Amino acid sequence: MDGLAHQIVAGIATGGIYASVALAIVMIYQATHHVNFAQGEMATLSTFIAWSMVQAGMPYWVAFFATIAVSFAIGVVVERILIRPVANAPVLTMVGVFIGLLLIIGNATGWIFGYTTKVFPSPFASEKPLFGGLVSAHELGSTAVTLTVLTLVWAFFRFTKLGLAMRAAAYNPRSARLVGIRVGWMLALGWGLAAAIGAVAGMMVAPVVFLDPTMMLGILLYAFAGALMGGIDNPAGAVLGGFTVGVLENLAGAYVVGTELKLTVALAIIIGVLLVRPSGLFGRVVFSRV
Amino acid sequence: MTTTRRTLLGGTAGVLALPGLLRAQESPGVTASEIRIGTTYALSGPASAYSLIPKCLTAMFKRLNEQGGINGRQVNFLVYDDAYSPPKTLEQTRRLVEQDKVAFLFNNLGTPTNSAIHRYVNQRKIPHLFLATGADKWADPKGYPWTIGWQPSYRTEAQIYAKHILEQKPNARIGLLHQNDDFGKDYVNGVKDVLGARFDAMVRTASHEATDATIDSQVVSLQAAGCDALVCGIIPRFASQAIRRVFDLGWKPLMFMSNVSVSGAVVIEPAGKEKAIGLITSDYRKDQSDPSWADDPGMKEWRDFMARYIPDGELGDNNYTYAYGVGLTLLQVLRQCGNNLSRENVLKQATSLKPLELPTLLPGVTVGTSPDNYHPIRHMQLQRWDGRGWVRFGKVIEGAQV
Numbered sequence: 066m067d068g069l070a071h072q073i074v075a076g077i078a079t080g081g082i083y084a085s086v087a088l089a090i091v092m093i094y095q096a097t098h099h100v101n102f103a104q105g106e107m108a109t110l111s112t113f114i115a116w117s118m119v120q121a122g123m124p125y126w127v128a129f130f131a132t133i134a135v136s137f138a139i140g141v142v143v144e145r146i147l148i149r150p151v152a153n154a155p156v157l158t159m160v161g162v163f164i165g166l167l168l169i170i171g172n173a174t175g176w177i178f179g180y181t182t183k184v185f186p187s188p189f190a191s192e193k194p195l196f197g198g199l200v201s202a203h204e205l206g207s208t209a210v211t212l213t214v215l216t217l218v219w220a221f222f223r224f225t226k227l228g229l230a231m232r233a234a235a236y237n238p239r240s241a242r243l244v245g246i247r248v249g250w251m252l253a254l255g256w257g258l259a260a261a262i263g264a265v266a267g268m269m270v271a272p273v274v275f276l277d278p279t280m281m282l283g284i285l286l287y288a289f290a291g292a293l294m295g296g297i298d299n300p301a302g303a304v305l306g307g308f309t310v311g312v313l314e315n316l317a318g319a320y321v322v323g324t325e326l327k328l329t330v331a332l333a334i335i336i337g338v339l340l341v342r343p344s345g346l347f348g349r350v351v352f353s354r355v
Numbered sequence: 356m357t358t359t360r361r362t363l364l365g366g367t368a369g370v371l372a373l374p375g376l377l378r379a380q381e382s383p384g385v386t387a388s389e390i391r392i393g394t395t396y397a398l399s400g401p402a403s404a405y406s407l408i409p410k411c412l413t414a415m416f417k418r419l420n421e422q423g424g425i426n427g428r429q430v431n432f433l434v435y436d437d438a439y440s441p442p443k444t445l446e447q448t449r450r451l452v453e454q455d456k457v458a459f460l461f462n463n464l465g466t467p468t469n470s471a472i473h474r475y476v477n478q479r480k481i482p483h484l485f486l487a488t489g490a491d492k493w494a495d496p497k498g499y500p501w502t503i504g505w506q507p508s509y510r511t512e513a514q515i516y517a518k519h520i521l522e523q524k525p526n527a528r529i530g531l532l533h534q535n536d537d538f539g540k541d542y543v544n545g546v547k548d549v550l551g552a553r554f555d556a557m558v559r560t561a562s563h564e565a566t567d568a569t570i571d572s573q574v575v576s577l578q579a580a581g582c583d584a585l586v587c588g589i590i591p592r593f594a595s596q597a598i599r600r601v602f603d604l605g606w607k608p609l610m611f612m613s614n615v616s617v618s619g620a621v622v623i624e625p626a627g628k629e630k631a632i633g634l635i636t637s638d639y640r641k642d643q644s645d646p647s648w649a650d651d652p653g654m655k656e657w658r659d660f661m662a663r664y665i666p667d668g669e670l671g672d673n674n675y676t677y678a679y680g681v682g683l684t685l686l687q688v689l690r691q692c693g694n695n696l697s698r699e700n701v702l703k704q705a706t707s708l709k710p711l712e713l714p715t716l717l718p719g720v721t722v723g724t725s726p727d728n729y730h731p732i733r734h735m736q737l738q739r740w741d742g743r744g745w746v747r748f749g750k751v752i753e754g755a756q757v
Binding site: 068071072075076078079082083175180181182183184201270273274275277278279282283284286287314315318319324325327328 | 401402404535561562563564565566567568569571572573575576578579591592595596603620621622624625
């Protein structure tokens with residue numbers, strides 16, 4: 066039974082990684098109603114920017130917040146330059162643009178920073194591993210950061226006028242425009258926020274999985290599974306979904322299907338949720354009257 | 356029967372040029388003054404760190420040509436970029452074979468990339484010599500006689516680890532952590548070669564995908580299964596994770612790491628130098644940073660070569676010692692060929708190398724082949740991380756006969 070407890074704790078630690086990326090995915094969906102495939106690559110680029118700043122001698126937390134600011138700006142610029150012109154294009158065009166973005170940012174990151182693995186510092190260093198080495202102080206700390214970001218996001222959308230305006234712009238652009246909301250800028254803001262949250266996720270993930278240009282490739286798939294499971298329009302659901310996927314994946318890998326099919330579990334979750342409950346476990350079911 | 360204009364013209368030209376062309380037609384890529392050799396490498400893209408190898412090989416052929424070439428022939432070495440992308444490897448290989456008409460291919464880089472041209476070169480009967488990959492599949496004299504690797508295969512490496520485990524802990528319970536692909540499965544096969552029927556009783560395996568975020572769950576499973584030895588066939592990023600996690604768990608197995616994942620800067624330092632103490636790996640090359648080779652004549656030869664032909668080269672990069680060894684192996688083959696540089700004879704000589712000591716390989720490690728032994732290097736020596744560097748220990752061990 067010791068093994069079982071260990072698998073669960075290790076799963077929660079890995080789930081924390083998925084949860085933070087899932088949150089970024091949901092964020093951009095909230096603001097723009099698109100799923101950005103380049104989310105992971107953008108987060109990796111942000112993490113490399115933070116790494117360069119730390120390498121240049123900046124204190125960790127200064128680099129942390131500077132990276133969030135820079136990433137926000139990158140998100141806004143990407144929306145203005147690349148996404149805006151195709152805003153009214155069919156979905157397939159959007160998918161094409163997102164995949165193009167994924168390749169461009171991914172390769173540019175490798176070209177600029179190289180492909181060798183780099184060590185990314187953690188602000189939550191501890192000498193001794195906790196819980197018999199299953200969880201590091203960093204994993205606890207990063208889970209706390211994820212939950213903090215989640216609370217901030219929720220409060221932002223729930224209590225601020227800007228948050229309300231952004232939701233309105235995403236749900237019903239035409240009506241939003243009629244009541245005076247600048248829909249275009251709301252979308253750009255949404256991209257900026259998502260990029261900023263992605264940057265936080267990247268900086269929290271990197272100390273665990275080590276930093277290289279392909280860092281997010283695998284994580285993104287699990288994060289999608291988590292986001293879909295919790296409900297693609299529900300930030301809290303996505304975070305819970307991320308943790309659940311982490312634990313389920315470990316338990317299934319260790320006791321049910323074997324490690325060779327671990328990745329398949331994530332895909333099965335995606336398909337299962339889409340079949341049984343397309344809006345996710347905590348998502349709202351949206352009816353459109355035609 | 357139809358005679359097209361082209362065959363008619365070709366035939367006429369052939370007759371007119373008969374004396375000079377006869378030999379060239381017999382041996383593609385070979386003239387009285389030149390032998391043309393081709394390779395594909397990742398000169399760009401994620402694996403481009405290996406581009407130092409063809410750079411070193413080119414310099415070695417330059418040295419050879421300056422010394423008068425081989426049997427009066429200059430070596431013309433063509434290197435094309437495949438960016439580590441298998442479709443491009445096929446395209447560039449066809450260009451080498453069909454347009455440039457190279458005599459043979461030498462030291463092409465990568466497992467997936469060479470897999471893409473494996474059938475093609477064997478169907479066309481083109482020697483595909485001393486590939487820069489450690490997969491075991493290149494040693495298949497019956498199925499693919501024209502292809503041969505060079506460095507010890509991952510499978511040989513795993514055999515050596517298994518032999519050492521049996522010596523140290525005859526009743527060990529072995530955990531085998533491996534990537535779920537050809538690379539990782541070579542480690543499973545190697546351990547199986549040594550343990551035979553005992554494999555199922557002694558070994559617990561756990562695989563992971565290259566796309567997994569972490570391998571924590573697998574490490575925890577193997578620890579929970581009571582393993583006291585751990586063999587890892589994993590790539591550098593996961594190697595750092597595994598070293599750190601095993602240490603954090605307070606688990607102290609006899610731990611072996613694939614020798615593609617033991618770079619001090621890339622793997623050990625990210626994990627923590629102290630956390631890796633006791634980790635075991637293996638090598639067949641002399642480590643140029645090891646002070647015991649400071650006055651070694653072989654390494655001195657290599658350093659002199661570097662100073663003269665690649666003065667800006669980073670001497671700490673072991674791609675150069677690798678390239679120097681594989682380059683010398685090819686020169687031996689060319690010398691053995693004499694004046695008969697037909698593809699058949701090149702292959703015949705490449706697969707009948709008498710045990711050959713090379714300046715950049717460890718003493719006791721030799722390169723040798725025979726028509727039914729396509730594993731040129733079968734010996735390695737173990738080394739252990741002492742917190743600062745790798746320290747060799749024990750005798751040079753030979754892989755199992757399978």
